[in-house]
Amino acid sequence: MHAPDGFIDAPVSAAAGLLAAGAIAVSLRGARRELDDTSRPGAAAGAGAERTAPLAGLVAAFIFAVQMLNFPVAAGTSGHLLGGALAAILVGPYTGVLCVSVVLLMQAVLFADGGLTALGVNITTMAITTTLVAYALFRVLVKVLPRTRRSVTAASFVAALVSVPASAVVFTLLFAVGGTTDVSLGKVAGAMVGVHVLIGLGEAVITALTVGAVVAVRPDLVHGARGLRQKLKLRVDGELVDAPDTGAEPAPATARSPRKVWIAGLVTSLVLAGFVSFYASADPDGLEKVAADHGIDKQAEEHTTADSPLADYGVKDVDDARLSGGLAGVIGVGVTVVAGTGVFWAVRRRRTEEEAEATSPTGTSV
Template identity: 60%
Template sequence: MHIPDGFIDAPTSLAAGAVAVTGLAVCVHKTADSLEERDIPLAGLTAAFVFAVQMLNFPVASGTSGHLLGGVLAAVLVGPYLGTLCVSVVLLVQALLFADGGLSALGLNVVNMALVTSFGGYALFLLVRRLLPRTRASVVVASGVAAGLGVVLASLAFTVEYALGGAGGASVSTVASAMVGVHVLIGIGEGTITALVVSAVLATRPDLVHGAAHLLPHRRLVVGPRVAPEGVA
């Protein structure tokens, strides 16, 4: 999914770069409001987690394996703004340190895999969650459906970019059907794994799942003699 240099022409790449910078500026602004700089170590570790999870192979069929893209997973776990920032940092580091994804295509990759996947996927997550009852199972199902469709959304974004400034050769409809077809299959894997990961985190630390924050009882901290257990002086 990482677009290399030369796939999409320079004007489209630069335009995508401008969209990416604008989108990330909004994310930086939003996270600065709600998180402040104290949570930067957490964001860095979340980005390291997204990177590691992309190296984790899961079985697909008959011994072949795939890996997670993690855009929607990050958005459901830490929220769409911080999730987008983390995935974008992963893409930046992959392009600079590992030559993975073209430097001129960094804007395109951030748009497809961070902005479109995380925000589009998170919007779908909220929509599906609203249609289902207020339970943990609904959060799991919603994150799975959203993650699967998020991958398809990213492939649609790629198709739009190809139509605007692709290297040509094949017609847009051929590329669209091939890309979307392949990514529907990838999406099934992505959705299944994302749902399973979210359910695993919900089982032990439900407080760490941003997308399930509405399910947690609102607890107040009470300090005083009334909370002292019986028999303790």
């Protein structure tokens, strides 16, 4: 789904860049509240950055890793995770936009994946659209479904599924306004939506499995599962059953460190990017396939950093394909988790400074 330079003309690319910049600015401010861990039940004041900034950085790194795992969806076509739904549900919609944007920036600059002039287009389609559509639908579903772990997982599945064709629709609209080739928009729209519905199924499975796994062990770390109550289990005649609901709230998860979750997530990301990615499908993804079939790629331009040491997810001068791709994946995960965590530390620190100014006798409220 990464659009290269040349698919969309300069004026529309610039407009998409301005839209993306505005959305990121809004997200930076919104993420300050989402990263404020004091909003979680039982959290101590000032605990936010220690818990949420590294976790948000990990989410970005995990999305980077899973995006390397193209899966087949049709004859000669593959797909990969976009990640907007997953990020929004795990860390919140504003932080989610920033997570996917960090991934797209790392991919464009270091790996020559997605054009630099098309970065605004890619952020608009892959970060903003998927995150907002998925989270809006997710919130509606969790309000009407029973407040259980299964409901959160099911809502995650549906939200992720819908977010991918929604992204394809937005790309088609941008192409309709600023496409550089004269092709039938009806055919492009049908092909884009059709193949991305199939890709959405894969996205939905990955998102639901990931959210379900985290909710099962640490629901307090999942933004979309805040307020989810854990049923007390009792052993009756050798079997575990739910204890009767007494109406009492469970004790807050005050000082539970997310370190184990962070380590497990980082190790998983490194294994996926450094080893499993070698077995990913080599077929073109949905956008690449549609572009080739309908002539959209006639005006595609070579990436500005096509000669970079990590271009095309391989390490330059390393001849072994498995080793080259694995090293590139590990480097990508490492750079993304550091860059993402740094961004979220800075965002959270700014929030702390605003709070200090607001409560200072000589400060002013922001």
